[in-house]
Amino acid sequence: MTFMRIGEKPEIARLPLFRDMDDAMRERVLSGSFLQVFPPQLTLFEIGQRADFLHVLVDGLVELYAAGDVRDTTMRIVEPVTSYILAAVINDMPYLMSARTLASSRILLVPAALMREVIKRDTALMQATMHELALGYRDMVRALTDMKLRQSAERLGHYLLEHSARHGGKQEFELSGEKRVLASLLGMTPENLSRAFGTLKAHGVAARGAKIRIEDRTALSAFSRPDPVPPDQR
Amino acid sequence: MTFMRIGEKPEIARLPLFRDMDDAMRERVLSGSFLQVFPPQLTLFEIGQRADFLHVLVDGLVELYAAGDVRDTTMRIVEPVTSYILAAVINDMPYLMSARTLASSRILLVPAALMREVIKRDTALMQATMHELALGYRDMVRALTDMKLRQSAERLGHYLLEHSARHGGKQEFELSGEKRVLASLLGMTPENLSRAFGTLKAHGVAARGAKIRIEDRTALSAFSRPDPVPPDQR
DNA sequence: TCTCCCATTTGATCTTGATCAACAAGGCGC
DNA sequence: GCGCCTTGTTGATCAAGATCAAATGGGAGA
Numbered sequence: 401m402t403f404m405r406i407g408e409k410p411e412i413a414r415l416p417l418f419r420d421m422d423d424a425m426r427e428r429v430l431s432g433s434f435l436q437v438f439p440p441q442l443t444l445f446e447i448g449q450r451a452d453f454l455h456v457l458v459d460g461l462v463e464l465y466a467a468g469d470v471r472d473t474t475m476r477i478v479e480p481v482t483s484y485i486l487a488a489v490i491n492d493m494p495y496l497m498s499a500r501t502l503a504s505s506r507i508l509l510v511p512a513a514l515m516r517e518v519i520k521r522d523t524a525l526m527q528a529t530m531h532e533l534a535l536g537y538r539d540m541v542r543a544l545t546d547m548k549l550r551q552s553a554e555r556l557g558h559y560l561l562e563h564s565a566r567h568g569g570k571q572e573f574e575l576s577g578e579k580r581v582l583a584s585l586l587g588m589t590p591e592n593l594s595r596a597f598g599t600l601k602a603h604g605v606a607a608r609g610a611k612i613r614i615e616d617r618t619a620l621s622a623f624s625r626p627d628p629v630p631p632d633q634r
Numbered sequence: 635m636t637f638m639r640i641g642e643k644p645e646i647a648r649l650p651l652f653r654d655m656d657d658a659m660r661e662r663v664l665s666g667s668f669l670q671v672f673p674p675q676l677t678l679f680e681i682g683q684r685a686d687f688l689h690v691l692v693d694g695l696v697e698l699y700a701a702g703d704v705r706d707t708t709m710r711i712v713e714p715v716t717s718y719i720l721a722a723v724i725n726d727m728p729y730l731m732s733a734r735t736l737a738s739s740r741i742l743l744v745p746a747a748l749m750r751e752v753i754k755r756d757t758a759l760m761q762a763t764m765h766e767l768a769l770g771y772r773d774m775v776r777a778l779t780d781m782k783l784r785q786s787a788e789r790l791g792h793y794l795l796e797h798s799a800r801h802g803g804k805q806e807f808e809l810s811g812e813k814r815v816l817a818s819l820l821g822m823t824p825e826n827l828s829r830a831f832g833t834l835k836a837h838g839v840a841a842r843g844a845k846i847r848i849e850d851r852t853a854l855s856a857f858s859r860p861d862p863v864p865p866d867q868r
Numbered sequence: 869t870c871t872c873c874c875a876t877t878t879g880a881t882c883t884t885g886a887t888c889a890a891c892a893a894g895g896c897g898c
Numbered sequence: 899g900c901g902c903c904t905t906g907t908t909g910a911t912c913a914a915g916a917t918c919a920a921a922t923g924g925g926a927g928a
Contacts, residue, residue, distance in 0.1 A: 468783035487768040496775045533767035534721040540774035541730045548821050549702035
């Protein structure tokens with residue numbers, strides 16, 4: 401649990417959330433926050449807790465998941481550099497999801513009360529927060545329709561296309577995180593994820609371990625029926 | 635298509651979204667908007683369109699739905715008095731859902747550009763918008779976990795408990811809208827919704843047509859496994 | 869009041885994905 | 899290098915929900 405005051409974090413300042421705000425205000429936020437390193441597989445917070453920090457994943461990998469009585473389900477896999485659980489912080493409400501690190505991670509912890517206070521003073525930050533929440537809302541709308549309208553292999557195909565697009569559109573890339581987590585994110589069992597990869601072989605996807613190659617983007621796209629509305633520009 | 639300038643709409647002014655803003659600014663928003671009456675089953679807007687108006691349902695019933703190639707799915711049933719599609723308006727992005735009236739409805743149409751302009755000028759409105767979006771985001775998180783973790787009869791049970799709570803906690807109430815729409819909202823077929831009502835008979839729910847009576851709230855709650863986090867206060 | 873129409877319900881069967889079981893394949897410590 | 903433990907894959911069966919088909923029933927209009 402190494403604590404350290406923040407020095408210069410240009411990547412954080414470049415985040416859409418903090419980009420447009422007043423420099424002095426940003427400095428105030430950052431100097432009131434700490435950058436902390438967490439080992440893999442560590443629970444960062446639990447569902448139901450009062451939101452005490454806004455998190456910004458600087459480096460590593462974090463899983464957000466919700467718990468039922470019987471089993472958990474992965475809601476989101478957070479890659480750097482991204483903030484998360486903004487909604488709970490804004491409204492000073494309990495987390496709806498738990499979080500754990502999937503890899504050793506560097507996370508900026510912004511005290512929720514500080515965040516709320518600065519938001520009230522800095523209009524640019526408030527506007528950025530508003531935009532961020534609207535984008536998050538739209539992501540969730542897409543995730544829900546995905547779950548309701550597509551079947552499992554289609555969901556996987558869709559995920560691979562999006563994931564590839566988010567990482568520079570390369571046709572070859574590596575999955576982030578374990579397949580079991582991906583399966584849970586996509587709302588299926590690990591067994592069925594395997595079978596879904598099998599199905600996608602016939603639709604332009606070559607997979608060996610975590611290495612994925614999209615050999616026929618058109619075919620995959622046709623199979624997984626992309627959203628009618630293109631992804632939001634961020 | 636009856637257009638009318640708005641006169642006094644205290645219920646709209648009382649909405650969380652508009653409640654705290656400057657009176658003159660609110661007047662500006664309202665006088666730039668129209669209150670319009672729509673017949674039932676009319677499409678209000680289609681997925682993919684640029685968001686041109688923020689909607690506030692004053693009276694009636696509206697369905698928001700997303701379309702796949704094969705079938706549609708209901709995303710939300712909007713009851714008065716509530717605003718909707720705020721996220722698309724804020725970010726000036728295309729709608730992710732289509733909307734249709736389920737009953738004859740009176741809807742306040744606020745031009746999106748006007749809304750965005752006033753938000754920039756009125757901090758209280760911006761803050762209210764931010765809160766609203768955060769709540770909407772949390773609703774979607776709940777909806778997604780609901781879909782991923784509960785099976786169909788449990789989803790129905792959960793819906794009935796929430797619906798009852800939202801309508802003053804009465805143990806007897808009427809469903810809003812047709813059952814086919816409810817089925818789609820809950821991510822099942824109308825046939826299975828019928829069967830789900832059958833299942834719930836053994837868990838404290840009496841249904842005759844659209845009239846529902848929750849005879850044993852404890853049993854129903856135990857069966858449908860409520861969220862670990864209680865519903866957000868609005 | 870009587871029909872007709874359409875939403876809903878009920879029943880039978882089919883499909884998808886979950887579960888259970890066993891096996892393969894790496895990666896890591898000793 | 900060797901075994902061991904975790905992760906992923908494959909196969910067989912099971913359960914939930916979808917689909918197809920047909921019957922019921924309630925309400926609006928004649």
